[in-house]
Amino acid sequence: MKKEQRTGAQALVESLEKAGTEVLFGYPGGQVLDIFNHLPESRMHFVLGRHEQGSTHMADGYARATGRPGVCLVTSGPGATNTITGLATANVDGIPLIVITGQVSLGLIGTDAFQEADTTGIARGVSKHCFLVKSADEIPEIVAEAFYIATHGKPGPVVIDIPKNCQQALTSAQYPERVSLRAYHPESTATTSQMNRLAKLINEAKRPVLYAGGGVISAGAANDVARLAHRAHIPVTTTLMGLGAFDEHDPLALGMSGMHGSAAANWAIRDADLILALGVRFSDRVTAKISEYAKNSTLVHVDCDPASINKNVRADLGIVADVKDVLTTVLSRVREADHSEWLAKIDGWRRKRPLAYRQMHREVIMPQAVIESIDRATKGDAIVVTDVGQHQMWAAQFFRHSKSRHFISSGGMGTMGFGIPAAIGAAIARPEKKVVAVCGDGGAQMTFEEIVVAVEHRIPVTFVVINNECLGMVRQWQELFYSKRYSGSILSSKGRMASEHMEDDLDYDYRPDFCRLAEAHGAKAWRVIDPAKLDATIAKAVRCKGPSVVEAIVEPRANVYPMIPGGKSVSEMVFD
Numbered sequence: 212m213k214k215e216q217r218t219g220a221q222a223l224v225e226s227l228e229k230a231g232t233e234v235l236f237g238y239p240g241g242q243v244l245d246i247f248n249h250l251p252e253s254r255m256h257f258v259l260g261r262h263e264q265g266s267t268h269m270a271d272g273y274a275r276a277t278g279r280p281g282v283c284l285v286t287s288g289p290g291a292t293n294t295i296t297g298l299a300t301a302n303v304d305g306i307p308l309i310v311i312t313g314q315v316s317l318g319l320i321g322t323d324a325f326q327e328a329d330t331t332g333i334a335r336g337v338s339k340h341c342f343l344v345k346s347a348d349e350i351p352e353i354v355a356e357a358f359y360i361a362t363h364g365k366p367g368p369v370v371i372d373i374p375k376n377c378q379q380a381l382t383s384a385q386y387p388e389r390v391s392l393r394a395y396h397p398e399s400t401a402t403t404s405q406m407n408r409l410a411k412l413i414n415e416a417k418r419p420v421l422y423a424g425g426g427v428i429s430a431g432a433a434n435d436v437a438r439l440a441h442r443a444h445i446p447v448t449t450t451l452m453g454l455g456a457f458d459e460h461d462p463l464a465l466g467m468s469g470m471h472g473s474a475a476a477n478w479a480i481r482d483a484d485l486i487l488a489l490g491v492r493f494s495d496r497v498t499a500k501i502s503e504y505a506k507n508s509t510l511v512h513v514d515c516d517p518a519s520i521n522k523n524v525r526a527d528l529g530i531v532a533d534v535k536d537v538l539t540t541v542l543s544r545v546r547e548a549d550h551s552e553w554l555a556k557i558d559g560w561r562r563k564r565p566l567a568y569r570q571m572h573r574e575v576i577m578p579q580a581v582i583e584s585i586d587r588a589t590k591g592d593a594i595v596v597t598d599v600g601q602h603q604m605w606a607a608q609f610f611r612h613s614k615s616r617h618f619i620s621s622g623g624m625g626t627m628g629f630g631i632p633a634a635i636g637a638a639i640a641r642p643e644k645k646v647v648a649v650c651g652d653g654g655a656q657m658t659f660e661e662i663v664v665a666v667e668h669r670i671p672v673t674f675v676v677i678n679n680e681c682l683g684m685v686r687q688w689q690e691l692f693y694s695k696r697y698s699g700s701i702l703s704s705k706g707r708m709a710s711e712h713m714e715d716d717l718d719y720d721y722r723p724d725f726c727r728l729a730e731a732h733g734a735k736a737w738r739v740i741d742p743a744k745l746d747a748t749i750a751k752a753v754r755c756k757g758p759s760v761v762e763a764i765v766e767p768r769a770n771v772y773p774m775i776p777g778g779k780s781v782s783e784m785v786f787d
Contacts, residue, residue, distance in 0.1 A: 214383035219347030220245035222382055223311070223373065224253050226354035229386040232282045232309075234258060234273060234639055236266040240286020242313030242326065245378040247284075258639060258668065261660040263290050265632040267297025268658070271306055272636030275619045276594060278431070280307040280361050281636065287313040288326030291372070292333060296626060299337035301368040303623030304452060305429060305516075307361040308368035310338075316376035317345065330372045339367030344374060347382035359390040364397025365516035366429055397515070401532040401540065408528060409487075409537070410544035412509060416485035418553045419445045422468070425452030425622065426490015426514055426534050433457065433615045435538035436489065442542065444550045446557055448476040450491055451607055454618040459611045465557065466566065469497040470775045471604040474564035475557050477773075477781045480505055482556075488512045490534045493523040494623060495777075503780035513537050564773070564786060566608050571766050576742045578602060578677050578765040582609040584749040585647055585675065593645040593753075594619065594637050598630030598654035601683035604771045606649045617644075628657030631674060635661060638670045645671070645753060652678040652702060652725070659728060665758035666733035673752045674734075674760045676725050679767040687770045691785075729760035736760040 217225075223246055227235070235255045239247045250257050260266030263285045270281030285294055291312040301308040315324040331341040340360050342353045350373070357369040401409075413419060423436050433456045440447050440463050447457040448465040457464055468476035480486060486508045491497070493512075498504040504524060512519075512526035513534055520529035530537060568579045582605050585593070591611050596619040597603040603620055612618050619637055621629040634648035655676045665672050680703040689697050703722045729736035735755055739748040745763070752759040774785045 214385060216381040216383045218245065218378065219344075219350050219373070219380050219382055220378040221249050222347060222350045222384065223354065223378070224249045224255075226351045226386045227282060228254055230354055230358045231279065235282050235284055236260055236269045236273070236636065237284035238263050238266055238286070238290060240290045240313060240326070242287040242315060242375050243284060243378075245375065246313070258664065260632065260664060262658065263293035264296050264628065265658050265661040267294045267308070267310060268300070268629050268632035269636035269639070269661070269664075270308055270310075271297060271301050272596060272619055272633030273640040274301070274306050274308055275633070276616055276637035276640040278429070278616065280309050280358060282309045282311070284311045285313070286326065287315060287330070288328045290326075291328055291330040295333060295337055298334055298368045298370070300621050300624040300626045300629060302337050302339065304621065305366045305425060306368065307366040309357050309361055309371065310334075310368060311371045311373065313378075314343070314372045314374040317374045318376070320374070331370065334370045338370050341370040341372065343372045344377045347377045347380035348384040350377070350382065351384050351386040355387050355390050356392060359392065360395065363395075398533075399515070399517070399531040401530045401537050405528065405530050406537070406540050406544065409511060409530070409541050412485055412511060412528070413443055413445075413487065413541070414546050414548070417550070418483045419443065419485040419487065419550065420465075420479050420483040421445050421447040422449070422480065422486055422488045422491060423447060423453040423456040424450040424489065424491030427453055427456040428490075428615045430490060430515070430534040431615070432489070432535035432538055435535055435542070437461070439538055439542055439545065443545050443548045444554070445487075446479060446554060448472070448479065450497055450622070451620060452622040453491070454607055454612040455615045458613040460613055463554075467607050470499065471608065471771050471773065473566050473608075474773055474784065474786075475560040477775070477784060478560050479557050480508070481781045483508045486510045489538070490514055492519055492623070498524060499775045500778055500780040503782075568769070568772075571768065573742070575766045576739065576745055576763055578679065578763075578769050579605050579609050580742065580745060581675060581677055581749070581763045581765065582606050582649065584746050585649070585753075586610045587746065588750045588753045589645055589647060593617070593647045594641060596620070596630055596634035596637055596646060596648045598648070598650040599625045599627045600651040600654060601679075601687065601769070601771050602649050602651045602677045627654040630654055631658045632661045632664075634672050634674065635665050635670060638665070638672045639668070646673070647753070648672060648674045650674060650676050651683060652676055652680065652722075653682045655725065656723065662729060662732040662734055662758065662760070669757055671756055672758050673755065674729075674758070675749070675752075676760065676762045677765055678725065678762055679765050679769070680722060681767055684771070690770070692776070725760060725762040734758040734760050736762070738762045738764065740764045
C-alpha cells in the first residue's frame with residue numbers, strides 16, 4: 212500500500228518524535244517557518260530561547276542532565292552561526308546534541324541569497340558530523356542516522372541542514388526501524404588478554420589510583436567504579452567532567468585532580484604505581500607538564516574513542532571499549548585487597564594540604580563560602596550548573612559532589628555564558644531536582660537574557676551571581692604572571708580607572724545591578740553583602756517556587772588555590 216505523502220517539514224517533526232524527542236529548544240526564522248508551522252500539533256514541548264547560542268546551551272544542559280540527546284532548531288545564516296559556540300562546547304565534552312538548521316532552497320545555494328551561510332562547512336570542525344539534506348525523501352533516514360551518530364561511540368553534536376524547498380516538498384519516506392551505517396561501527400570490545408592483563412595489574416599494584424572522567428558518566432558506570440574501588444581498596448580521583456562519578460563523601464575519594472585539583476589527588480597520581488584512567492582525555496589542565504605526568508606509573512587508559520588512546524599520554528595498556536563493559540568484566544577477576552599503607556600516606560597529604568581558604572576580611576563574603584552555603588542549603592542534593600571562571604573551580608572544590616549528572620559545566624571549551632541557559636535546560640530535563648546555577652558577573656552578562664525563559668516556564672532555578680567586579684580568572688593570571696597589569700579584566704568602571712592609574716572621575720562608578728535586571732525579567736532577586744546573612748539569603752532563594760537570583764558581593768582579590776601554573780609540574784603547585 213502506498214504511504215500517505217506529507218511535507219518534508221512534517222516528516223521532520225514526525226521523525227524527531229519517533230527518535231524520542233520530548234523537548235525542542237530553538238528560535239524561529241524565515242527558513243524554518245515550514246517546520247515551526249507544524250510544531251503546535253506536535254507532542255514535543257517547544258522552548259523558545261532568546262538567542263540561538265542560549266538555545267543550544269539549553270539543549271546541551273538537557274543532554275548532560277539526562278544522557279539523552281538535546282535537540283535545537285534554528286534558522287539559516289546568523290541563526291545557524293550563532294549555534295557554533297554551543298556546538299564546539301558539546302563537541303569537546305562529548306555531549307549528544309542534534310542541531311537542526313534551516314537553509315536557503317537548494318537552487319539558491321552559492322548565490323549569496325538572503326541569510327545564506329555554508330552551515331555544514333562552518334560547523335564541520337566543531338561537530339561530530341554534518342548532514343546537508345538534498346531531498347525531502349532523505350529526512351527521516353537522516354534524522355535516525357543523526358541520533359545514532361550522536362549517541363554511539365564517543366557522544367557528540369550532529370548538524371542537520373535542511374533547505375527550505377526540501378521542507379516544502381512532499382515525501383512518503385518513513386522513519387527507519389533500524390540504522391545501519393556502512394562506514395561507522397564504533398562499538399569495540401576489550402579482548403580476553405587485555406582483561407587478564409588489566410586484572411593482573413590491579414591485583415599486583417601497591418599504590419593504585421582510579422582516575423575517572425566524563426566518559427564514566429556518559430557510560431553510566433559510576434556504580435561500577437565504586438564497586439571496583441571498594442573491592443580493591445583503591446582511591447579515586449576525577450576530572451572536572453567526572454565530578455559526581457564517585458561520591459566525594461566516601462573515604463576513598465580524593466576529589467578533583469589537575470590544575471586546581473586537591474594536593475592529595477595530584478600527589479597520589481604523581482606517586483602511584485598504577486593509574487587506571489577511565490573515560491578521560493588527559494587534557495593539559497590535568498596533566499600539567501606532560502613530560503612529568505605520572506612518569507613512574509604503569510598507565511592503563513580505557514575509552515570508547517580510539518583517537519584518545521596515546522593521543523596526549525602514552526598508555527602502557529590502552530583499551531578501546533565501553534568503560535562500563537570493561538569494569539563489569541574485570542571486576543570478577545579482581546581480588547579484594549588492602550592498601551592501608553598507601554591510603555595512610557594519602558591521608559597525611561590531606562591533613563598537610565587540605566582544600567581550604569582564609570577569610571581575608573570578616574566583613575566581606577569569601578566566594579568559596581558561597582559554594583559552601585549552596586551545599587548546605589541544598590543538602591548536597593542539587594544539580595549544580597556552572598559558568599566558567601574562578602567560581603567554576605570553587606564549585607568543583609567546595610561542593611561535595613556525590614551523584615552522576617549533578618555537576619554540569621563547560622570543561623574543554625571553557626565557554627563563558629554557558630551557565631544560565633544550561634541550567635534552564637537541566638531544570639526542564641529534571642523537574643524533580645533542585646537546580647542551582649553558579650555564575651560570575653562576567654559570564655552572567657553574556658546570556659542573562661535567558662532568565663526570562665525560566666520565568667516564562669516557571670522553572671524554579673536559583674541563579675547565584677558571584678560578583679567580584681572583574682573577570683576573576685583572567686585577573687588572577689594577570690596578578691600572578693603579568694605583573695598585575697589588569698588589562699581588560701576589571702568590570703567596574705571605578706576599579707578599571709584605578710587599575711589604569713587614571714585620577715579623573717574616580718567618584719563615578721557603574722556596574723550592572725543584577726537584582727534589578729532579574730526583577731525586570733520577572734524573577735525574584737536578593738543581594739547579599741554581609742557574611743552573616745549569606746546562609747539565610749541562599750536558603751530563601753533555594754526555597755523559592757519560581758526562578759530566583761542571588762547577587763553575592765564577594766572579596767574581589769580571592770584567588771583559586773591550589774594551582775599548578777601552566778606548563779609546570781605537580782611539584783611546582785602553588786598553595787597561596
